[in-house]
Ligand SMILES: *[C@@H]1O[C@H](CO)[C@@H](O)[C@H](O)[C@H]1NC(C)=O
């Protein structure tokens with residue numbers, strides 16, 4: 001008498017498991033928001049250029065730093081972005097003092113900037129099993145399934161970041177966020193030279209923040 005009930009109760013169990021377990025449901029996983037403060041060492045690659053990039057993300061203080069070194073090039077480039085839309089792009093080399101001040105209408109990336117991205121499934125990249133999202137045809141983002149840390153991202157230009165270290169809570173000391181004096185002298189500003197190549201700027205996040213319409217305008 002109990003035998004015919006077994007398949008039914010098994011089905012019922014599976015049904016409730018499906019109801020209760022969000023991982024089995026059809027909801028795609030959502031990307032983890034960025035920690036409010038972190039330091040990441042990135043290896044950047046695009047055709048013919050390798051770079052080491054120190055990323056200091058500091059949301060509570062409204063600032064973001066990209067410290068960029070091209071392979072075998074001693075002149076380090078500093079790209080300091082403030083949440084009020086002002087960026088200082090400069091070198092500190094005593095023989096190559098340059099600064100460019102850029103104003104955009106938007107601030108730095110919000111910690112939840114990936115929200116609303118399209119989930120593309122799982123893929124093994126850089127030897128990690130990752131969840132993959134794409135946002136506004138601008139960026140493809142790979143997050144470790146287990147640790148939720150970013151592993152890699154690719155801008156639509158092909159400019160690719162491989163995350164080498166990811167220190168949650170690391171903060172760069174205040175004095176390092178002071179742009180050099182020559183960023184503030186009118187004479188220097190006028191003979192501004194574009195320090196960062198256009199492809200580099202196209203691969204920065206500011207385009208993402210301005211949205212796909214403006215990104216298309218800039219192309
Ligand atoms: C860098 O990217 C190019 C293609 O854009 C690829 O051929 C090359 O293998 C990459 N190098 C590294 C170190 O990932």
Ligand SMILES: *[C@@H]1O[C@H](CO)[C@@H](O)[C@H](O)[C@H]1NC(C)=O
Nearest residue numbers: 082083084085086087103179
């Ligand atoms: C934005 O903030 C930075 C740092 O405090 C400052 O140097 C810059 O002048 C500000 N820009 C504007 C447009 O207020």
